[in-house]
Amino acid sequence: MTARRVRPAVVIACLLLATAALVVLSIGTGDYALTPGEVLRTLAGYGTKGDYLIVTEQRLPRVLVALLVGVALAVAGAVFQTLTRNPLGSPDIIGFTAGSATGGVAAIALIGAGTLTVALGAVAGGLLTGVLVSVLCGSRGLRSDRLVLVGVGVSTVLLGVNAYLLTRATVEVAAQAVTWQVGNLAGRDWSYLPPIGAAVLVLLPVVLLHGRSLRMLEMGDETAIGIGVDVDRVRRVLFVVAVGLTAVAVATAGPIPFVALAAPQLAKRLTRRPGPNLVPSAAMGTLLVVAADYLGQRLLDSSLLPVGVVTSALGGAYLAWFLVLGRRPARAVSAAPRPRVRTSRRP
Numbered sequence: 001m002t003a004r005r006v007r008p009a010v011v012i013a014c015l016l017l018a019t020a021a022l023v024v025l026s027i028g029t030g031d032y033a034l035t036p037g038e039v040l041r042t043l044a045g046y047g048t049k050g051d052y053l054i055v056t057e058q059r060l061p062r063v064l065v066a067l068l069v070g071v072a073l074a075v076a077g078a079v080f081q082t083l084t085r086n087p088l089g090s091p092d093i094i095g096f097t098a099g100s101a102t103g104g105v106a107a108i109a110l111i112g113a114g115t116l117t118v119a120l121g122a123v124a125g126g127l128l129t130g131v132l133v134s135v136l137c138g139s140r141g142l143r144s145d146r147l148v149l150v151g152v153g154v155s156t157v158l159l160g161v162n163a164y165l166l167t168r169a170t171v172e173v174a175a176q177a178v179t180w181q182v183g184n185l186a187g188r189d190w191s192y193l194p195p196i197g198a199a200v201l202v203l204l205p206v207v208l209l210h211g212r213s214l215r216m217l218e219m220g221d222e223t224a225i226g227i228g229v230d231v232d233r234v235r236r237v238l239f240v241v242a243v244g245l246t247a248v249a250v251a252t253a254g255p256i257p258f259v260a261l262a263a264p265q266l267a268k269r270l271t272r273r274p275g276p277n278l279v280p281s282a283a284m285g286t287l288l289v290v291a292a293d294y295l296g297q298r299l300l301d302s303s304l305l306p307v308g309v310v311t312s313a314l315g316g317a318y319l320a321w322f323l324v325l326g327r328r329p330a331r332a333v334s335a336a337p338r339p340r341v342r343t344s345r346r347p
Contacts, residue, residue, distance in 0.1 A: 008271040008280055015283035019067070019290055026066075026294045057189075065188040065252060066289045066307070068196045070259060072249040074267075074285020075207055077260030078276040079242040082214045084148050084233060091246040091260040094151025097257070098158040099129025100250035101181055105162050108177040109169040118180065119195065119251035126247025129154060134239065183256035183308020185293050192252055199248040202230075203241045208278060210238055215275040256308050258315025259288050288314075306317045 013203035032054050034042070042051045043060075077090040084094075091097045103125020104273045107118045136150045162181070207214075213234045214223040224231050230262075246260070267280035289307065292314065296305035 008273060008277070009146070009268070011270045012280055012283050015280070019283070019287045022287070022290045022294050023063050023067075026063055026290060026297070027055055028287050029294065030059065031332045043093045060183055062188045062194060062288065063186050063191045064295070065192050065196065066185055067286045068085075068193070068200050069087050069185075069249045069253045070194065070263075070287070070289035071204065071244040071245050071282045072200055072284035072285075073256065074246040074263035074281045074335070075278060075288070076205060076242040076249070077285075078264035078281040079207060079238050080260070081264050082218050083238060083242075084149040085218060086148055087265055088261070089148050089151075090264075091242070092257050092261050094148055094156060095133060095153075095155035096126055096129055096151070096246045097153040097250055097255045098128035098162075098259070099132075101255040102158045103128070104163075104180060104251065104254070105239045106163050108180065109165040109173055122251035123126040123247045126243055126250060126268055129158070130239065130243035135176050151166075162188055179306075180254050182306045183254040183311070186304065186306070194247050196252045199244065201260070203245050204282075206241050207238065210234055211276065211278055214238070214278075219276055233313075235347055254308060256289065258311050258318065259285055262315060262318045263288055271333070276315065 014040070024036045024039050026301070028039045034051060034054070038047060038051060039055065040056045040278065043048050047055065051265075073091070077092075080091060080094065080096075081089045083089070100122040104118050104122035107121030111117060111121075115335055123191075124326045133147065133151055133154055137146050153266040166177055169177065186239075213224070213229045215229050216229045217231065217234065249256070262284040264277065264281040265278045267284040268274075270284075271280050272278055296307050296310045299305060302340060
């Protein structure tokens with residue numbers, strides 16, 4: 001029992017240490033390179049004026065935005081995967097990321113919007129998609145795989161809407177929309193932090209307070225009801241909170257794919273514990289986003305890769321690995337010899 005409690009704490013500590021190391025490396029990366037020692041001295045207030053300007057005004061806000069976006073996406077993914085009891089039931093798959101992207105693309109293509117209007121459009125698109133999916137699911141839809149099926153259908157329609165909006169826009173506006181739709185952290189300054197910081201500070205405690213109920217829901221609705229969980233109320237509250245976290249993350253950095261899908265599953269495999277693993281998932285989400293942004297700045301010397309491109313490549317590899325790993329037990333079972341049953345002979 002002690003080992004089961006210690007392992008998640010060790011996993012969280014290792015993930016946070018790896019994230020901190022990548023944060024230091026990411027802050028030191030760029031045309032004006034800084035060593036890890038110089039970054040740490042500047043963060044401690046002992047750097048030169050030039051170092052202080054580069055670190056605090058240009059690079060630190062981008063890293064902080066990456067941390068908050070990773071937390072929001074990972075926790076939203078853990079909630080949706082628990083509610084659907086499906087490892088593929090993440091916002092990427094069931095349409096809420098696409099809904100936020102549609103809101104942002106519509107704001108860019110129809111209004112020619114600035115940063116604030118695009119963010120508001122993305123939040124409105126995500127929330128409206130959540131309302132649409134819940135209505136199409138019906139009164140008991142959130143308690144079954146119907147949520148995944150309806151979400152996939154809505155996501156497909158929204159992708160078509162995005163394509164239509166791009167065809168109706170001018171070349172300049174379409175290029176701006178496509179750039180935002182990829183998912184990017186470039187140009188994120190201190191003005192991006194208050195909205196997503198406030199959203200995470202308000203919505204994350206709500207999820208953590210319902211952590212025990214989420215663990216009960218993973219065992220099945222009947223078991224949760226027997227223990228005393230108000231299943232319908234918990235599902236509705238967490239559904240709204242997870243949609244809000246997804247919408248705010250997309251509004252801040254664009255639709256960054258696969259983080260919400262992969263982070264909860266990777267965290268669960270590391271901790272080897274059932275349940276949503278909310279804190280390990282959040283730590284894994286921050287690591288994935290910061291690592292993807294760092295790789296995007298270091299992989300190519302000639303140009304920078306948006307974080308969404310890197311997470312798409314890593315997410316495709318993860319999905320292939322997940323499918324191959326998921327087939328192994330079935331092969332083992334099918335290949336296992338059947339036990340012989342002895343029958344008693346009559347004398």
